[in-house]
Amino acid sequence: MPEQQPPYEDSAIAPTGAGGATDLAMSEGETLEKPLGDSPSEGGPAAKPRSLWSDAWRDLRRNPVFIVSSLVILFLVVISLWPSLIASGNPLSCDLAKAQQGSQPGHPFGFNGQGCDVYTRVVYGARTSVTVGVCATLGVGILGSLFGSLAGFFGGLPDSLLSRLTDIFFGIPVVLGGLVLLSVVDSTTVWPVVGFMVLLGWPQISRIARGSVITAKQNDYVQAARALGASNTRMLLRHIAPNAIAPVIVVATIALGTYISLEATLSYLGAGLKPPTVSWGIDISSASPYIRNAPHMMLWPAGALAVTVLAFIMLGDAVRDALDPKLR
Amino acid sequence: MGRYVIRRLLQMIPVFFGTTLLIFLMVNVMGDPVAGLCGDRQCDPATAAQLRKEFGLDKPVWQQYLTYMGNVFTGDFGTAFNGQEVTELMADAFPVTIRLTLVAIFFEIVIGITLGVVTGLRRGRPVDTGVLVLTLVVIAVPTFVTGLLVQLLLGIKWGWIDPSVSSSAPLDELIVPGLVLASVSLAYVTRLTRTSIAENLRADYVRTAKAKGLPRGRVIRRHLLRNSLIPVVTFIGTDIGALMGGAIVTERIFNIHGVGYQLYQGILRQNTQTVVGFVTVLVIVFLLANLLVDLLYAVLDPRIRYA
Numbered sequence: 119m120p121e122q123q124p125p126y127e128d129s130a131i132a133p134t135g136a137g138g139a140t141d142l143a144m145s146e147g148e149t150l151e152k153p154l155g156d157s158p159s160e161g162g163p164a165a166k167p168r169s170l171w172s173d174a175w176r177d178l179r180r181n182p183v184f185i186v187s188s189l190v191i192l193f194l195v196v197i198s199l200w201p202s203l204i205a206s207g208n209p210l211s212c213d214l215a216k217a218q219q220g221s222q223p224g225h226p227f228g229f230n231g232q233g234c235d236v237y238t239r240v241v242y243g244a245r246t247s248v249t250v251g252v253c254a255t256l257g258v259g260i261l262g263s264l265f266g267s268l269a270g271f272f273g274g275l276p277d278s279l280l281s282r283l284t285d286i287f288f289g290i291p292v293v294l295g296g297l298v299l300l301s302v303v304d305s306t307t308v309w310p311v312v313g314f315m316v317l318l319g320w321p322q323i324s325r326i327a328r329g330s331v332i333t334a335k336q337n338d339y340v341q342a343a344r345a346l347g348a349s350n351t352r353m354l355l356r357h358i359a360p361n362a363i364a365p366v367i368v369v370a371t372i373a374l375g376t377y378i379s380l381e382a383t384l385s386y387l388g389a390g391l392k393p394p395t396v397s398w399g400i401d402i403s404s405a406s407p408y409i410r411n412a413p414h415m416m417l418w419p420a421g422a423l424a425v426t427v428l429a430f431i432m433l434g435d436a437v438r439d440a441l442d443p444k445l446r
Numbered sequence: 447m448g449r450y451v452i453r454r455l456l457q458m459i460p461v462f463f464g465t466t467l468l469i470f471l472m473v474n475v476m477g478d479p480v481a482g483l484c485g486d487r488q489c490d491p492a493t494a495a496q497l498r499k500e501f502g503l504d505k506p507v508w509q510q511y512l513t514y515m516g517n518v519f520t521g522d523f524g525t526a527f528n529g530q531e532v533t534e535l536m537a538d539a540f541p542v543t544i545r546l547t548l549v550a551i552f553f554e555i556v557i558g559i560t561l562g563v564v565t566g567l568r569r570g571r572p573v574d575t576g577v578l579v580l581t582l583v584v585i586a587v588p589t590f591v592t593g594l595l596v597q598l599l600l601g602i603k604w605g606w607i608d609p610s611v612s613s614s615a616p617l618d619e620l621i622v623p624g625l626v627l628a629s630v631s632l633a634y635v636t637r638l639t640r641t642s643i644a645e646n647l648r649a650d651y652v653r654t655a656k657a658k659g660l661p662r663g664r665v666i667r668r669h670l671l672r673n674s675l676i677p678v679v680t681f682i683g684t685d686i687g688a689l690m691g692g693a694i695v696t697e698r699i700f701n702i703h704g705v706g707y708q709l710y711q712g713i714l715r716q717n718t719q720t721v722v723g724f725v726t727v728l729v730i731v732f733l734l735a736n737l738l739v740d741l742l743y744a745v746l747d748p749r750i751r752y753a
Binding site: 423 | 462469472586589590598635687689690692695698709713714729731745
């Protein structure tokens with residue numbers, strides 16, 4: 119992930135330390151913009167002011183990238199919930215006599231090294247990947263935004279401590295950490311893998327959340343809420359969080375794709391999931407020695423993996439374009 | 447500047463100890479290192495106890511960590527369980543991985559920035575869309591799949607390269623693995639450069655430079671590029687650590703005997719000394735690269751001055 123954050127806490131370019139002049143300029147800019155933002159949109163009802171979210175949703179509905187990727191994701195979610203809809207076989211029933219055979223009627227993708235039907239295994243593998251991706255993203259998102267917003271909101275010592283803690287977790291190469299931690303766990307369920315990703319993934323979201331909470335904290339309406347005697351919890355939940363969550367959502371969506379890819383990579387290295395779990399990573403890994411003679415055994419799961427990751431990354435891209443108008 | 451460097455170095459100390467402690471704990475969770483010594487059989491309890499004592503494994507974890515760190519600072523990374531010095535393994539492995547990483551960074555800089563500049567200057571044209579789609583595909587296909595496909599096509603089907611790299615790993619054999627290692631980051635560099643160029647293209651100073659009548663090439667190189675490269679440099683800097691750690695996959699595919707290979711062997715054989723030693727060095731590299739990036743900010747952007 120590209121890290122564009124300059125080292126705020128250390129340098130003279132910190133936005134917080136800039137003093138009264140910029141604050142004044144900012145608040146003036148906002149009062150000027152307000153009437154513009156409230157002007158009724160061309161088509162919509164004049165009574166309802168357009169928010170960032172309704173604006174983003176309008177953009178997304180028109181974006182072909184968003185439509186295509188969400189259709190793919192919808193399809194993936196459906197087949198991970200009910201794989202038997204499109205695959206009638208059992209992914210674990212194999213016939214060694216058919217090992218490594220190519221495409222046949224009724225078995226469009228051929229058979230793998232153990233003689234299992236590649237098509238059935240590819241369909242059933244979607245569940246693993248989608249579960250890992252969604253659960254890891256939820257865990258990372260919740261943990262990361264909790265820590266990040268606490269650090270950004272309270273500043274001072276908690277911030278320094280949490281920032282150093284994120285640095286520590288950032289220092290560990292992800293694949294390496296996974297290899298070390300997961301090589302002992304005989305994970306036939308996805309939970310150890312998800313847990314590991316949450317453990318090493320939260321700093322990424324935490325940094326983003328911290329940054330955007332710091333920005334949102336300086337807004338006038340937050341100061342007003344504070345002046346009116348709002349509690350910290352209320353300010354965080356009612357005023358800051360809704361305005362700071364957009365970057366978190368963007369990064370989390372893109373990260374979802376990378377978690378799926380990471381699960382496959384770890385399974386390929388033999389440290390992620392273990393058979394008899396059906397996972398694209400495992401299938402690719404067990405097919406790779408036979409790549410010379412039976413490339414189809416690897417290409418189908420690899421293709422499915424690539425399409426899935428691509429769909430999530432494209433979705434994240436489209437969401438970012440919609441939520442961050444600066445890049446347009 | 448000097449004070450800033452000292453402050454950053456001081457800040458690195460807790461991070462260094464935290465990360466190495468974390469790795470130390472993780473490796474300890476990894477399982478009983480002595481069990482890996484007796485092959486597939488169960489160890490004789492007396493032998494195991496003897497070995498444990500010999501390697502200091504009977505002491506509590508924090509004490510093991512302190513002893514280990516003390517040794518590291520005198521340049522002693524301990525002995526792998528097969529009797530080879532870990533520093534010896536490092537001397538063999540690191541040059542290979544550093545060469546591989548350098549090849550990867552070279553591709554990132556040359557191909558990534560070129561593509562980024564070309565697309566950033568032609569936003570919305572077919573070239574731009576094409577390259578963007580290509581970068582998305584490269585990002586979406588996991589590195590190990592890219593690597594296996596490249597190996598299948600170039601190495602086996604067409605026979606352009608040797609599917610596995612020889613143990614001395616000369617530079618010319620590392621070109622393709624380096625490209626594979628770089629692929630995902632290369633796509634990020636392209637996208638980052640493109641966004642940055644496109645954003646700065648509308649900046650006042652570019653218009654001024656054009657209005658002065660400077661030739662287009664000079665405007666792009668001296669004014670636009672220099673300002674647009676700041677986020678790219680950051681990314682490449684932080685990527686050094688990720689590349690060296692991520693080389694584990696590429697090295698496995700192309701059978702390169704570098705850091706990733708040694709680490710993989712260490713993990714398989716539950717060789718804690720090797721794993722902790724290599725990871726410690728990787729963490730140091732990562733932290734230094736980050737420091738370097740922050741210092742480069744000031745060189746690239748004269749507006750930033752560190753007090």
